Amino acid sequence: MNFGFTQEQQILRSEVRKYLEERCPMEDARRIMESAEGYCPERWKEIAELGWLGLLVPESYGGAGLGWVDLVVLLEETGRALFPSPLLGTVLATLAIVENGSPEQQQRYLPRIAEGTDLFSVAWLERADVLDPEVQATRAVREGDDLVLDGEKLFVTDAVSASHFIVSCRESEGPEGIALAVVPADAAGVTVTNLPSIDASKRLGKVSLAGVRVPADATLQGASGRPAGAAALGRLFDHAAAAITAEMVGAAEGAHAMVVEYAKARRQFGSLIGRFQGVKHPLAEMYVDIESFKSLLYYAAWCLDEAPDEAAEHVSMAKAYASDAFTRIGIDAVELHGAIGYTWEYDAQLYLKRSKWAKAMFGSADHHYERVAELGVV
Amino acid sequence: MDFNLTPEEEAFRGDVRSFLDEHLPPESDRGGMFPLRWAKVVREKRWVGFSWPRDVGGGGATVMQQAILKEELSQRAAPPLGTCIMGLAWVGPAIIQHGTEEQKRQFIPDILDSKYQWCTGYSEPAVGSDLAALQCRGVRDGDHYVVTGQKIWTSLAEWAKWMILLVRTEVGREPKHEGITCLLVPMDSPGLTVKPIRDLAGHSFFAEVFFDGVRVPVENRLGEEGKGWQITLGALANERSGIAEVAGLRRRLDRLRELARVRTLDGRPALEDARVRRRLAEFHTRISAMRFNGLRFLTRQVKGESVGSETSINKLHAARLEQQLAEFGIELQGSYGALTGGSDEAVAGGHWQKQALGWGTTVIGGGTPNVQKNIIAERILGLPHD
Numbered sequence A: 001m002n003f004g005f006t007q008e009q010q011i012l013r014s015e016v017r018k019y020l021e022e023r024c025p026m027e028d029a030r031r032i033m034e035s036a037e038g039y040c041p042e043r044w045k046e047i048a049e050l051g052w053l054g055l056l057v058p059e060s061y062g063g064a065g066l067g068w069v070d071l072v073v074l075l076e077e078t079g080r081a082l083f084p085s086p087l088l089g090t091v092l093a094t095l096a097i098v099e100n101g102s103p104e105q106q107q108r109y110l111p112r113i114a115e116g117t118d119l120f121s122v123a124w125l126e127r128a129d130v131l132d133p134e135v136q137a138t139r140a141v142r143e144g145d146d147l148v149l150d151g152e153k154l155f156v157t158d159a160v161s162a163s164h165f166i167v168s169c170r171e172s173e174g175p176e177g178i179a180l181a182v183v184p185a186d187a188a189g190v191t192v193t194n195l196p197s198i199d200a201s202k203r204l205g206k207v208s209l210a211g212v213r214v215p216a217d218a219t220l221q222g223a224s225g226r227p228a229g230a231a232a233l234g235r236l237f238d239h240a241a242a243a244i245t246a247e248m249v250g251a252a253e254g255a256h257a258m259v260v261e262y263a264k265a266r267r268q269f270g271s272l273i274g275r276f277q278g279v280k281h282p283l284a285e286m287y288v289d290i291e292s293f294k295s296l297l298y299y300a301a302w303c304l305d306e307a308p309d310e311a312a313e314h315v316s317m318a319k320a321y322a323s324d325a326f327t328r329i330g331i332d333a334v335e336l337h338g339a340i341g342y343t344w345e346y347d348a349q350l351y352l353k354r355s356k357w358a359k360a361m362f363g364s365a366d367h368h369y370e371r372v373a374e375l376g377v378v
Numbered sequence B: 001m002d003f004n005l006t007p008e009e010e011a012f013r014g015d016v017r018s019f020l021d022e023h024l025p026p027e028s029d030r031g032g033m034f035p036l037r038w039a040k041v042v043r044e045k046r047w048v049g050f051s052w053p054r055d056v057g058g059g060g061a062t063v064m065q066q067a068i069l070k071e072e073l074s075q076r077a078a079p080p081l082g083t084c085i086m087g088l089a090w091v092g093p094a095i096i097q098h099g100t101e102e103q104k105r106q107f108i109p110d111i112l113d114s115k116y117q118w119c120t121g122y123s124e125p126a127v128g129s130d131l132a133a134l135q136c137r138g139v140r141d142g143d144h145y146v147v148t149g150q151k152i153w154t155s156l157a158e159w160a161k162w163m164i165l166l167v168r169t170e171v172g173r174e175p176k177h178e179g180i181t182c183l184l185v186p187m188d189s190p191g192l193t194v195k196p197i198r199d200l201a202g203h204s205f206f207a208e209v210f211f212d213g214v215r216v217p218v219e220n221r222l223g224e225e226g227k228g229w230q231i232t233l234g235a236l237a238n239e240r241s242g243i244a245e246v247a248g249l250r251r252r253l254d255r256l257r258e259l260a261r262v263r264t265l266d267g268r269p270a271l272e273d274a275r276v277r278r279r280l281a282e283f284h285t286r287i288s289a290m291r292f293n294g295l296r297f298l299t300r301q302v303k304g305e306s307v308g309s310e311t312s313i314n315k316l317h318a319a320r321l322e323q324q325l326a327e328f329g330i331e332l333q334g335s336y337g338a339l340t341g342g343s344d345e346a347v348a349g350g351h352w353q354k355q356a357l358g359w360g361t362t363v364i365g366g367g368t369p370n371v372q373k374n375i376i377a378e379r380i381l382g383l384p385h386d
């Protein structure tokens, strides 16, 4: 039994952290957040060279062929740095293609993802905001060798910078009738609009599809030739929830570390404020919560690779716990600083905004606790 | 990460399981001669004092074996491995680590056989959380220490044959914990009196203990004079993940779910109510977090790293869960929640009401939640002492 990281994973962590400290300290992150693109092409190239973008891509397609636990290490660090980049879409598209793509499709898409040439994003949620993967208003109709897509996707991460979308849509009745179609962002009939996000480091957008024509072999089909189906989309949803929870671990630790440091430096009433229990006890509670949702997440990540049947319940536990706890941590991180924390220039606000973005995305605490009730309790 | 056991550990777990299949009947069949038989077989198996070295009669188990055994036992709601509660929990380990050969010979076999109870004389009327400020005096007089003062909240004092006692042998010493000495004191010593205290549930598990010139032979000192404080700080490579508590909490949650299944709220099954489902899911999640926290601690212990203050994480979870599970048990009963055991109308014979009044040992006895938070804030986060 070993519920810890390997030496290689620890090295990966320190390399990622070092890169982000040197190449994307908070001043840079802020500049990138405020830029039109919302990410930095130069750094995107660098992290492609460092192998981050191909982390999950099998070696035969030009990646490192690593797994979920390695991904956790990477995402904890990008979360801690609030690194603004379309990495999430890359991760989710990779998982979707690795799990559902035919060998030919993997060969077509994965090397370019790993190189950083193509920027993928997953487009699945819609106006009705129903998280059930079977509920898709976007339609795909077969016309000859083509598939014609009509619909509208919301909350698409990094939509404006994406070169390709993996679009979930209904092709026929039943759970098997859900397809995942790869759509180039510049295809005729695709309109992408930026939707201002509460967290500027996490861009969101709307993707409208009006009679968009893609070849039928652009829908992900496993080696068996069967369409991906609702189960694959459901699993992708678990990947997404776990991925942002991994970033929440790092971000919550970042916020927590800021307050701890401040509590050791700021004096009031003739004493360091860290001596007041109204300050130190919330900090202890935050630590308890972070360690706890971290433990849940680590196990969930392991399940995603090694014990898929247990994954949904454990991802939901981690996301639910993290959503509530990080909400509190984000607020306390500002409040415990006093007025300085309430300023634009001070970084505490950035974590607060991340906590609000993360609690809303990929299932609220209520949503995930209901799944835990269903899968683990009742 | 790897959650598999090694072949040896797997074999050990298999051994534990088949042993339990053979020797541990279902809970309803554990009356009659069972407790005596159980005590005998687990002793022969060296599960009593499982972590203690074999040369003193313990099991010499690795941290991993301890964790496996604890988990298997608590999953089956097995009875304790011995009735000498404090002897097995900390007096024995303290004697093994700090005692003389003579003391080990005198006490360890009796503890392993649960021949009698030990009690713990730490808290005093004026000192609890700030234990290092204790005042009960021990004055050296030839071959004896003469003890004068008072202890309080001493669990099992009425039944115990021996007490592990902390006294101040040097007054005015700074830091104050350096003037403290540990003594092993027979409870029938002349000048020692026990006065039971009734707790809020009406039981008298703890007591006041008065010392009026009690003479304790110097050979009953544990460790050196002035070094008593270290003895309280824990001993041996004990498995400290808290995983054993998880199975107990899970059982309570199972029972709570069964309660939600049979109770109705406004005429509908409680288990269909979204708030009820969410609360149960939150409990399940926090208990799971304790388990995975515990596995992370265990991994570190197996690698030979020390795990200390981090255990406060699970202590805080356990304290809150014990209270909240019981409170929710009462909430699910509507007006029936106000009834305690004693009538046919009470739900589950007043089980949840009893639980809701029965968390003193976990929540207060082992250091209060506030003290646990101080431990985390000061020792892990490095914030200033208050």
Ligand SMILES: Cc1cc2nc3c(=O)[nH]c(=O)nc-3n(C[C@H](O)[C@H](O)[C@H](O)COP(=O)(O)OP(=O)(O)OC[C@H]3O[C@@H](n4cnc5c(N)ncnc54)[C@H](O)[C@@H]3O)c2cc1C
Pocket (backbone or CB within 6 Å): A277, B119, B120, B121, B122, B123, B124, B126, B127, B128, B129, B130, B152, B153, B154, B155, B156, B206, B360, B361, B364, B365, B366, B367, B368, B369, B370, B371, B374, B386
């Ligand atoms: C069921 C039970 C069994 C027990 N058995 C034993 C036993 O066998 N032997 C034994 O020696 N003792 C025993 N105790 C005593 C127990 O160890 C003490 O009660 C405990 O250490 C707290 O001390 P206190 O009761 O004096 O409370 P105090 O220390 O006076 O604390 C009172 C309140 O102040 C808070 N507080 C204290 N210091 C701080 C601080 N620095 N920061 C924030 N808050 C603080 C506490 O959290 C608490 O809420 C038992 C207690 C109980 C309830």
